[in-house]
């Protein structure tokens with residue numbers, strides 16, 4: 001800090017903070033999980049309609065293996081990130097678990113809500129769980145919300161709920177994948193129509209968990225933009241008016257809504273058409289390497305090889 005201004009002295013230190021690796025791993029893990037569930041859901045759609053069966057059988061197995069490995073890794077990667085949060089943003093962690101009083105032997109909430117009048121979480125809890133998980137000892141002291149004035153605390157209920165819902169959805173994702181692997185092992189995966197329907201319905205779940213995780217992260221650090229240094233209310237630019245911010249936000253919302261609708265229409269078309277019915281040129285684009293390998297062959301051959 002130089003005369004009240006933050007001055008960047010080391011770009012790489014700013015980039016590679018202590019939480020960089022755990023956050024990157026957790027977020028990239030989330031994208032692989034989302035990809036695996038998308039692939040599994042589309043494959044299930046084909047199997048339910050007996051279309052592109054060979055393709056779908058391969059794709060669903062790949063999706064189950066990757067989906068299982070990465071969704072099972074999410075709690076571990078998330079745990080590493082939680083350790084960083086507890087160390088660098090203890091008030092956020094206190095809000096995530098609804099801990100008001102600083103102290104040891106703090107329970108881990110499984111499901112429930114924060115009774116803000118009684119200043120404690122209510123619901124199903126694991127005694128000493130939070131102290132154990134963050135400090136490997138029931139005696140580990142957890143910083144409570146009481147260590148800062150109420151004006152420096154994030155909105156507790158929403159942070160508590162988004163955090164627990166992310167974990168809840170994460171556990172459901174692992175269970176869905178385990179059931180799939182079990183059905184595959186029993187050799188009844190493709191015939192289990194109920195499970196294929198579950199896979200179709202589960203396509204948006206990783207995105208739901210991702211949004212919940214992002215909400216935990218961003219709402220949990222309120223009212224700070226830079227913890228202990230710069231409040232969100234002070235970070236508002238004095239040269240940009242409320243009207244301008246509102247207009248920009250409105251334009252972004254409309255733009256992204258339109259892009260989303262286009263995206264849905266394109267994905268729907270591609271999925272409905274399926275891999276084998278794509279024209280040869282599009283197939284070739286989809287498998288770039290094969291296009292180079294097959295250049296010079298006739299269109300019929302190229303279609304055969306690239307499919």
Ligand code: HEM
Nearest residue numbers: 030033074075078079081082167170206209210213214217
């Ligand atoms: C199952 C157990 C899980 C645990 C223990 C866990 C833990 C965490 C923690 C501690 C944070 C950091 C909050 C912060 O930095 O303020 C976080 C954020 C996040 N989580 Fe999870 N998570 C889990 C599951 C998932 C799943 C299944 C997904 C998505 C498929 C996911 C996606 C995210 C995302 C996108 C963020 C925001 C990262 C950021 O913006 O920095 N999480 N999670």
